[in-house]
Amino acid sequence: MTAMIDAERLRKKYLRDGMLPTIFCNGCGHGAAFDYAFRAFEELGLDMDKVALASGIGCSSRIPGYINADGLHTAHGRALAFATGIKAANPDLTIVVFTGDGDCTGIGGNHFIHAARRNIDMTVILLNNFIYGMTGGQLAPTAPIGSISTTSPYGNIEQAFNICELAKALGAAYVARWPIFHPYQPIKSIKEGIQNKGFSLIELLSPCPTAYGRRNKLGEIDSLWKWYEDNTILIEDYEKAMDYGTEEEKEAVRGKFQVGVFQNVQKPGFFEEYDKLVQRIIAKEDERKGGAE
Amino acid sequence: MRYERDPARIRKVLGDKVQFVQGDMAAAYGGLLAGCSFFGGYPITPASEVAEGIARMLPRVKGTFIQMEDEIGSLAAVIGAAWGGAKAMTSTSGPGFSLMMENYGYAIMTETPCVIVNVQRTGPSTGQPTLGAQGDMMQVRWGTHGDVEAIALAPSTVQECLDLTIEAFNLSEKYRHPVCLMADGEIGHLREKLVIPDEDEMTLIERVPATIDKDKFLPFGNSQTRDNKVPDFPTFGTGYRTYVTGLTHNKKGFPATDKQRDHEELITRLVTKISDDREKLTNVERVELDDAETAFVTYGASARPTESAVATARKNGMKVGMLRLKTVWPFPRRTIEELSKKVNKIIVPEMNLGQIVHSVREYSCDGCEVTLAPKVGGEMHLPDELFGYLEARK
Amino acid sequence: MKKSIRIGGFGGQGVILAGFILGKAACVFSDYNAVQSQSYGPEARGGAARAEVIVSDEKIGYPRPTTIDLFVAMAQEAFDTYRKDIRDDTVVIVDSDLVPRNDIGRPIYKVRAQKIAQDLGNKMVTNIAMVGVITGVYDMLSPDAVKKAVMDSVPKRFRDLNVKAFEMGLEAGKNARPE
Numbered sequence: 001m002t003a004m005i006d007a008e009r010l011r012k013k014y015l016r017d018g019m020l021p022t023i024f025c026n027g028c029g030h031g032a033a034f035d036y037a038f039r040a041f042e043e044l045g046l047d048m049d050k051v052a053l054a055s056g057i058g059c060s061s062r063i064p065g066y067i068n069a070d071g072l073h074t075a076h077g078r079a080l081a082f083a084t085g086i087k088a089a090n091p092d093l094t095i096v097v098f099t100g101d102g103d104c105t106g107i108g109g110n111h112f113i114h115a116a117r118r119n120i121d122m123t124v125i126l127l128n129n130f131i132y133g134m135t136g137g138q139l140a141p142t143a144p145i146g147s148i149s150t151t152s153p154y155g156n157i158e159q160a161f162n163i164c165e166l167a168k169a170l171g172a173a174y175v176a177r178w179p180i181f182h183p184y185q186p187i188k189s190i191k192e193g194i195q196n197k198g199f200s201l202i203e204l205l206s207p208c209p210t211a212y213g214r215r216n217k218l219g220e221i222d223s224l225w226k227w228y229e230d231n232t233i234l235i236e237d238y239e240k241a242m243d244y245g246t247e248e249e250k251e252a253v254r255g256k257f258q259v260g261v262f263q264n265v266q267k268p269g270f271f272e273e274y275d276k277l278v279q280r281i282i283a284k285e286d287e288r289k290g291g292a293e
Numbered sequence: 294m295r296y297e298r299d300p301a302r303i304r305k306v307l308g309d310k311v312q313f314v315q316g317d318m319a320a321a322y323g324g325l326l327a328g329c330s331f332f333g334g335y336p337i338t339p340a341s342e343v344a345e346g347i348a349r350m351l352p353r354v355k356g357t358f359i360q361m362e363d364e365i366g367s368l369a370a371v372i373g374a375a376w377g378g379a380k381a382m383t384s385t386s387g388p389g390f391s392l393m394m395e396n397y398g399y400a401i402m403t404e405t406p407c408v409i410v411n412v413q414r415t416g417p418s419t420g421q422p423t424l425g426a427q428g429d430m431m432q433v434r435w436g437t438h439g440d441v442e443a444i445a446l447a448p449s450t451v452q453e454c455l456d457l458t459i460e461a462f463n464l465s466e467k468y469r470h471p472v473c474l475m476a477d478g479e480i481g482h483l484r485e486k487l488v489i490p491d492e493d494e495m496t497l498i499e500r501v502p503a504t505i506d507k508d509k510f511l512p513f514g515n516s517q518t519r520d521n522k523v524p525d526f527p528t529f530g531t532g533y534r535t536y537v538t539g540l541t542h543n544k545k546g547f548p549a550t551d552k553q554r555d556h557e558e559l560i561t562r563l564v565t566k567i568s569d570d571r572e573k574l575t576n577v578e579r580v581e582l583d584d585a586e587t588a589f590v591t592y593g594a595s596a597r598p599t600e601s602a603v604a605t606a607r608k609n610g611m612k613v614g615m616l617r618l619k620t621v622w623p624f625p626r627r628t629i630e631e632l633s634k635k636v637n638k639i640i641v642p643e644m645n646l647g648q649i650v651h652s653v654r655e656y657s658c659d660g661c662e663v664t665l666a667p668k669v670g671g672e673m674h675l676p677d678e679l680f681g682y683l684e685a686r687k
Numbered sequence: 688m689k690k691s692i693r694i695g696g697f698g699g700q701g702v703i704l705a706g707f708i709l710g711k712a713a714c715v716f717s718d719y720n721a722v723q724s725q726s727y728g729p730e731a732r733g734g735a736a737r738a739e740v741i742v743s744d745e746k747i748g749y750p751r752p753t754t755i756d757l758f759v760a761m762a763q764e765a766f767d768t769y770r771k772d773i774r775d776d777t778v779v780i781v782d783s784d785l786v787p788r789n790d791i792g793r794p795i796y797k798v799r800a801q802k803i804a805q806d807l808g809n810k811m812v813t814n815i816a817m818v819g820v821i822t823g824v825y826d827m828l829s830p831d832a833v834k835k836a837v838m839d840s841v842p843k844r845f846r847d848l849n850v851k852a853f854e855m856g857l858e859a860g861k862n863a864r865p866e
Contacts, residue, residue, distance in 0.1 A: 016536070019547060049532040054373070065536055065548065070529040072376055073538035074369065075395050081333075081366035085373025085381065086529060088331050088357040090295070093377065093530050111369075114362040271357075278352045285305075285353060313711035313721065483750055484707060484723040486714035601748035676749045 007035070014038040014048070016068040023062055027213070027221035029180035029206030030127055034063050036183060036204075037096065037125065040190035052093045054083040056103040059134045060127035060206075063098040077108030080115040083122050091271045094194060095122035101142040102132045105161045109141075116170040119198040121269030125190065126163065126201060127180070129208035137211030148215045163203050164262045173198025173269070175262040179228045180206040189261065198269040205232065205257060235260035296330035296355050296379065300492050306353045312487045316454040316480040317384075319487050320410045321346035323458025324382050326490070327497060329408070330356040331381040333370035335363055335389060338422040339478035340412035343384035364389035368396040368409065375405045376537065378528040380462055380500075384410035386478070387428050388419060391436070398437030399539045400471035401563060404513070404524065406500060408461045410474045412481035413593075415645070415669065424671025425478025427593055430648040433473050434622050440560050442567040444574065445473045445622040447592040451485035457619065463498035464574070468567055469523050475621060477644065479594035479673055503527040512537075513559070514544030522566045568623055575625040578617040581607060585614030587638040587683060590629065590653050592618040594673055595642045601676035606683055613683060621649060626656045633657035640682055642666040642674050662686075688719075689743040690827055691752030693772070694817075695765030696785075698736045701814030702761060704840065706738025708818050712828045712836035713742040719828075722750040735765050742827060757825050760786045761800070761817060780824055780863075782817065794865030796824050803855045807848060815841070815849045816856035823860020830857055 014034075024030050041048065051069045055061035057076035064071030074082045083095050104112050104126050115122070131149060132138040139149040139156055142163065147156040167175045174196040176189040186204055193200030205228055207213055213224040233241075233256040241253045268276075303325055314322075321343050324332070332351055334344035344360070351358040357374075361367040367383045374381040385393060390411050400407055411433070415426035429436070433445045444464050446457040454476055461472040503525040505515050512535040516525045527533035540548040541556040549555035567574070578596075581603055582588060591599045596617045606613035616632055618625060629652075633639060639661055641650040650665040657663050666682045668674045692709065696702040706723045713721035721742045739752050758773055759780045760766035766786045773779060779795035784802060789795065800816040815837055822833045834853055841849040 016534075018545070048534070050530055052377070052529045065538070069534050070376075070527075071536045072373060072529075073536065073540070074372075075399050075539060078365060078369040078396065081361060081369035082373035084359065084361075084366075085331060085333060085370035085375070085379075086377040087373075088333075088359065088370065089374040089377025089379035089381070090530050092295075110362050111366050114366070118359075274352075274357060278355055281352050282355070309715070311715050313707065313714045313723070479724075479750070482724065484710055484721075485747075485750070486720055598749040604748065673749070673751065676753065 010038045010042060014041065014068055016066055019066050022066060024059065025210045027207065027209035027224065028059070029129070029204070030060055030063065032180050032183070033060070033098070033125060033127055033204055033206065034067060036186045037067070037190055039187045040194065043187070044191055044194060046094060046194075050093055051096060052086050053096050053098065054079045054086065055098045056108060057134075058100040058103045058132070060098050060100040061103055077103055077106065078111060079103070080108065080111040080120070080122070080124065084115060084120050087121060087271060091275075096194070097122055097124045099124060099126050101126065101128040101130065101161070101163070102140045105163055106141045113170060116167050116172040116199045116201065118270045119171065119173055119267065121197055121199070121271055123190065123193040123200040124202070126203045127206040128163065128203050129206050129212055131208050131212040133208045133211040137215060147212070149212070164201065167201045168263045172201055172263060173267055174200035174264050176201070177203040177205065177257065177259050177262065179232050179259060180204045181225055181228065192264065196264070196266065197272060198267055231255075232257045232259045234258070235262065298328040299354060302354050306350045307489055310489050312489070313484055314451065314487050315342055315482055315484050316448065316451045316476055317342035317412060317482065318346045319451045319454035320384065320458045320474060320476065321350065322487070322489065323455040324408065324462070325350055325354065326455070326495065327380060327459045327462035329380045329382050329462065331371065331374035331379040332356070332358045332383065333361045333367040333374070333381070334383045335361055335367050335385065337364075337386045337389045339414060339425065339481050340384045340386045340389070340410065342481070343410050343412065364392040365396060368393045368400070371407045372396060372400050372403070372405045375407050376529045378530070380406070382408040382410065384412065386412050387414045387416045390429050390432060394432070394436045397471055398439060398441065401437065401441050402539045403537050404469035404563070405471065406465035406469050407471050408458065408465055408474065409471060410458065410476060413475060413477040415671065421671045423478070425481065425594060425644065425673070426669065426671065427477055427595065427644040427648065430475060430621060430645070433475060440564060442564045443473070443622040444468065444470055444567060444620070445475050446576075446619060447475045447621050448480055449593055449596040449617060451480065451483060451487050453619070454480060455487060455489070459495060459497070463496065466498045466500050467523070469526065470567060475593065477594045501525045502531070503533055507533055511544040512546045513542060522562060571623045571625070572627060574620050574623055575628055576620040577625060577628055578619065580615040580617065582614035582616060582632070584612050585636055586612040587640065587686070588613070588632055588636045589615040589679070590618070590632070590639055590641050591615060592621050592649065595644055598674045598676045598679055599642055602679035602683070605676060605680050611683060624652045624656070629653055629656040630658055633661035634659050636661060638686055639663045640666050640686070642668065642679055644668050644673065689741065689745065690756045691754060692740045692742070692757040692759070692821070693737060693752060693755050693769060694759040694761070695735065695737045695769045696761035697764065698734045700736070700761055701811070702736050703738045705814040705818050706740045708833065708836045708840050709740045709742070709821065709828065711840060712833040716832035716835045717828060719744055720747050722747050724751055735762070735768055737765065737769065757821070759817060759821060761813065762786065763788060778825060780820060782813070796863045797866055798859050798863055800856055803859065804852055807852055807855070809848060812849055812852035816852040819853040819856020820860035820863070823857045824863055
């Protein structure tokens with residue numbers, strides 16, 4: 001079905017007039033992210049008047065600006081906290097957050113932890129490019145060991161965040177990771193994430209040729225994209241190798257990014273639970289005081 | 294579930310019309326009466342009772358309370374809720390207020406109506422958590438970066454904690470601006486008589502929703518009622534598909550970060566929409582000023598011992614009065630200027646080492662002597678201390 | 688009329704509730720103004736605690752007592768700490784079981800509020816018994832107003848117990864003479 005949707009028509013429908021061109025560099029993966037989001041919106045038949053977008057600061061956080069919907073482009077790292085408020089005030093809105101690795105897990109790490117823990121009903125599309133791209137290529141908490149950045153000029157010695165494992169441990173309802181250059185799985189995950197009532201995280205590995213690829217000798221765009229191909233492995237394949245593989249096979253997959261759906265559970269989101277709490281309190285109160293006025 | 298202000302339910306939750314409660318609780322009551330339907334907060338002494346009070350009450354009127362992960366998240370959620378259509382508030386004190394500064398600026402830049410109750414203590418840093426002070430009077434004015442105007446109200450009684458919280462909501466809606474109730478630990482923790490106003494004893498200003506045709510509406514440029522100075526509010530979910538950003542933006546709301554003209558126009562409007570109304574926003578109490586030769590200029594808890602000192606002075610035949618600022622920001626320039634022409638001396642008692650005294654000095658003229666009467670360490674001035682200042686300056 | 692009252696005890700004893708009830712009786716159930724302030728240490732229980740109430744028929748400016756008209760002590764430490772603020776004409780009430788060393792060189796009211804509470808089977812209502820004593824000794828608020836404030840301020844399931852403690856304290860207060 002996806003293939004049949006005409007890209008031009010989608011862009012016309014979902015892109016905001018007067019905002020193009022985007023700020024994204026050649027070879028950047030971010031442009032694909034909103035294309036995927038459009039396809040997911042389209043397939044779900046969302047009423048864009050009832051979609052609210054939120055974002056923080058960084059390249060990925062500029063995405064809501066290009067989408068024809070209400071959008072709150074907030075302070076660095078704080079998008080999830082802002083989005084929590086939007087959802088609280090109007091639970092009928094579908095909340096989609098666009099964020100980056102630095103925005104969400106660096107400066108915004110605490111909000112990320114708590115939004116996931118509270119299972120706030122929102123879909124977070126996190127574009128992980130291992131770097132602070134907009135500000136010129138500083139070290140991100142997701143950068144693999146050895147990464148060269150302007151603030152780790154001799155190589156990164158810090159262990160990287162595994163965002164999906166963190167979200168999973170926090171009990172987020174839906175958690176998935178995909179490289180951005182395969183469209184079908186990200187689109188499917190964005191759809192599943194929006195449909196899931198709780199907190200959904202879709203981490204998309206998105207190359208930054210300008211600020212990361214160039215410094216880390218990942219080559220031109222073609223070879224950069226190939227790097228992602230070579231360094232990712234489906235969760236199932238990873239587990240198979242770990243369970244049944246030889247030592248060499250285990251070693252070969254150990255450093256790769258597992259991709260796939262890490263968690264998909266159906267449970268009430270925060271505001272559904274809050275609603276139940278309120279109904280319970282009100283019912284008790286009305287019963288005690290002989291009915292509401 | 295969507296909140297709808299239900300006066301009967303609110304009043305049932307608030308209880309008796311006359312109560313004996315703390316200032317913090319009165320501020321929570323004020324929020325409830327104003328129609329606040331979202332509160333995001335984080336515990337901090339001496340403001341926690343505001344959050345505790347509203348945590349008990351809000352669910353009972355179908356509002357939402359969330360204890361957020363920190364003060365940054367608290368104000369963020371409040372701003373988000375405002376865009377979602379709620380009247381929203383938070384409460385905090387010094388260190389938390391410092392953490393809120395970035396999002397306070399965001400609320401100013403994006404013209405988001407919301408209320409911050411600051412039950413002040415002292416600092417810098419953690420300071421004296423359980424004791425009151427007036428530590429943030431300048432932070433509220435200048436704490437966020439860039440060119441801003443502030444609206445800040447200072448209650449001196451428990452009753453005013455309620456009344457001025459309602460007023461804070463009203464002004465936040467009128468000007469689409471975050472408004473701060475600058476209470477302090479003394480008034481916040483003081484218990485005093487509180488009379489809850491009836492529905493017909495209060496005025497509520499409601500948000501002006503965008504109604505202009507969607508194709509023509511400029512979310513940061515058009516208003517039906519306020520000469521395009523305060524734009525109408527395109528609540529999320531109402532089809533206006535507004536882009537809201539803390540970046541310098543044009544009237545459409547789109548980033549215009551490298552456009553000198555757009556920035557100048559935007560920032561000038563954000564400041565003048567408030568400063569042009571300075572006189573309208575001026576809210577002061579005058580005590581014994583008619584024939585006064587010396588005046589105290591005061592606000593918040595400091596007004597309490599000052600009032601007692603003025604009474605003692607009058608008993609001693611001294612011509613002393615008091616000007617109490619209920620609206621501290623925007624600063625009542627003309628009122629201070631006029632006062633300084635009338636009296637010879639102005640004394641500014643503050644529970645800090647001098648904040649508002651600087652503004653009083655700035656706008657005083659005709660050689661009027663302006664001095665600070667500071668008090669730090671976590672206590673109010675004693676009335677006798679202030680009387681001592683008068684005697685020393687006879 | 689303007690009276691300043693200080694009630695001193697240790698944290699957890701309910702001195703703040705006692706002060707609150709007097710303030711509420713004055714503002715809500717009588718036609719006075721009142722303010723109540725408190726001070727306590729960082730600990731939730733234990734340590735010295737004090738509640739201060741000012742009752743007046745006029746507007747109250749400075750909300751903390753500058754002089755003490757009535758001083759009530761429910762703990763030795765509080766008595767020792769705050770007795771320095773007592774004037775010659777300050778009315779002093781102590782619970783003689785809790786404040787055994789209470790000699791200030793003049794007669795004071797010595798009552799046994801904790802004993803009343805214990806006789807009722809619950810030491811927790813010592814503070815309310817003391818509110819009764821204060822009402823009986825110090826002619827400021829009508830017993831009826833204070834009783835209403837007590838009933839309004841305690842959990843429903845303990846209301847009868849508290850009212851009983853209040854009434855017994857009130858009797859003890861009425862009968863007490865400085866000694």
